Amino acid sequence: MKVYAVPEAGAPAEAMDFPTPELTGKEVLVRITNTGVCHSDAHTQEGFISIGGGKTMPLTAKFPAVFGHEIVGTVAAVGPDSSLTPGDEKFIVFPWIGCGECQACQENAENLCPRGRALSIALPGGFAEEVWVPDEKYLIPLGDLDASWGATLACSGVTSFSAVNKLLPAGDEDVIAVIGTGGVGLMGVAFLKELGHKKILAIDVADENLETAKKMGATHTFNSTSTDNPSKAIQELVGGRIFGAVDFVNNGATASLALSLLQKGGKLVSVGLFGGSHEYGTAPLALQAQTIQGSFVGSLPELQQLVEIAKTSDLPALPITEQELGADNLNAALDALREGRSRGRIVLVND
Ligand SMILES: [Zn+2]
Ligand SMILES: [Zn+2]
Structure with missing residues (x-):
C-alpha cells in the first residue's frame, strides 16, 4: 500500500510502498479519504518535544514512520471474523489503540496503555492510501458529519472533550x-x-x-x-x-x-x-x-460519546483547509505547524 513515510527523525516524508497486510480475525483495512495534520505529528517527525527552559523530551516513533492519527475512510477489506463489509460508508478511526491486555486497556482507557500501539506512533498512521486497523471496534460511523471535521475529532476533538470531562x-x-x-x-x-x-x-x-x-x-x-x-x-x-x-x-x-x-x-x-x-x-x-x-488524548468510549454529541448538536468546527494527499502537501503542512504559521487544521484529502 502507498504511504507517505518519514524515513528517519528530522527527515521529510516521502512516498513509499508498504506491504498490504493479510487480514485475520476482526482486522480491517481502511481506505483513507481524510487525514488531519496534527501538531504532534510535527513533534514526532523531529523526534523530540520542547518542554521549556531550553529542555527537550524525546518522542519515539518506529521509522520509517507514517504519521497522521485523525483519520476518516471507508472499509476496503476485512478479516474473516469481521461483521463489516467493504463499501462506501465512512468511518472515523480511533487511533489511540492499546495492547488490549493491561489494566488500562481492560478498563477501556487504551490511551493510557503503557504498551500502546497508537496509529501514527507505534503503528503506521493515516498519511497513506490505506491503514491497517487491528479491530473493527475502532471504527465509528461518520454519519452526516463533514469528513474532514469528523477526522479532527479523533485527536483535537477528543483531547478537548476528555479534558473538560475530568x-x-x-x-x-x-x-x-x-x-x-x-x-x-x-x-x-x-x-x-x-x-x-x-x-x-x-x-x-x-x-x-x-x-x-x-x-x-x-x-x-x-x-x-x-x-x-x-x-x-x-x-x-x-x-x-x-x-x-x-x-x-x-x-x-x-x-x-x-x-x-x-x-x-x-x-x-x-x-x-x-x-x-x-x-x-x-x-x-x-x-x-x-x-x-x-490529560492525554482520550479513550474509545469518549470518542464514541463525542461523535454522538457532534451528530446531534452545533459544535464549532475548527477552520479547516483541505489539501490533496501527497508528500509535498504533507511536508508543507508539517513545516507550517512547526514554524507556528498554521491557522486551524490542514486536512489531507484522498477522494
Ligand atoms: Zn494529534
Ligand atoms: Zn494495554
Missing part, C-alpha cells in the same frame, strides 16, 4: 476556567456548555478569541494581559476562587495562574504542550486538597 460533574455555581481559547480550547468551551455546565470562564491573551468564546458559551471572559495581577482581577470578576481549570496552553505562566485561582478541593487539568515549569507550595496543595491532573 472536571464534571460540577454544580451550577462552580466556575470552570478554560485557559487558551484557540481551536481546541474553544471546543472545550462548547463541550462544557453542551454538557450543561453553567459558569464558564474563558481566559486568553487575544480579545478576538475571547469574543468567539463568548459566542460558544463562555459566561465570563478575561484577557490575562490586561493587568499585572490577573489572579486578583479574575477573582473579582467571578466572585472568588474557582472550582477547576483546564489549561490548553500549559506553560509556566498559565499553570501558575490556574493554581492561584483554585478553591479548596479544586482541580487543574493540564492539557497543552507549550512546555514550561512552575513552582507550587507543597503544603498549600495538601491543605487545600487540590488536584493537578494531566
Whole structure:
C-alpha cells in the first residue's frame, strides 16, 4: 500500500510502498479519504518535544514512520471474523489503540496503555492510501458529519472533550476556567456548555478569541494581559476562587495562574504542550486538597460519546483547509505547524 513515510527523525516524508497486510480475525483495512495534520505529528517527525527552559523530551516513533492519527475512510477489506463489509460508508478511526491486555486497556482507557500501539506512533498512521486497523471496534460511523471535521475529532476533538470531562460533574455555581481559547480550547468551551455546565470562564491573551468564546458559551471572559495581577482581577470578576481549570496552553505562566485561582478541593487539568515549569507550595496543595491532573488524548468510549454529541448538536468546527494527499502537501503542512504559521487544521484529502 502507498504511504507517505518519514524515513528517519528530522527527515521529510516521502512516498513509499508498504506491504498490504493479510487480514485475520476482526482486522480491517481502511481506505483513507481524510487525514488531519496534527501538531504532534510535527513533534514526532523531529523526534523530540520542547518542554521549556531550553529542555527537550524525546518522542519515539518506529521509522520509517507514517504519521497522521485523525483519520476518516471507508472499509476496503476485512478479516474473516469481521461483521463489516467493504463499501462506501465512512468511518472515523480511533487511533489511540492499546495492547488490549493491561489494566488500562481492560478498563477501556487504551490511551493510557503503557504498551500502546497508537496509529501514527507505534503503528503506521493515516498519511497513506490505506491503514491497517487491528479491530473493527475502532471504527465509528461518520454519519452526516463533514469528513474532514469528523477526522479532527479523533485527536483535537477528543483531547478537548476528555479534558473538560475530568472536571464534571460540577454544580451550577462552580466556575470552570478554560485557559487558551484557540481551536481546541474553544471546543472545550462548547463541550462544557453542551454538557450543561453553567459558569464558564474563558481566559486568553487575544480579545478576538475571547469574543468567539463568548459566542460558544463562555459566561465570563478575561484577557490575562490586561493587568499585572490577573489572579486578583479574575477573582473579582467571578466572585472568588474557582472550582477547576483546564489549561490548553500549559506553560509556566498559565499553570501558575490556574493554581492561584483554585478553591479548596479544586482541580487543574493540564492539557497543552507549550512546555514550561512552575513552582507550587507543597503544603498549600495538601491543605487545600487540590488536584493537578494531566490529560492525554482520550479513550474509545469518549470518542464514541463525542461523535454522538457532534451528530446531534452545533459544535464549532475548527477552520479547516483541505489539501490533496501527497508528500509535498504533507511536508508543507508539517513545516507550517512547526514554524507556528498554521491557522486551524490542514486536512489531507484522498477522494
Ligand atoms: Zn494529534
Ligand atoms: Zn494495554
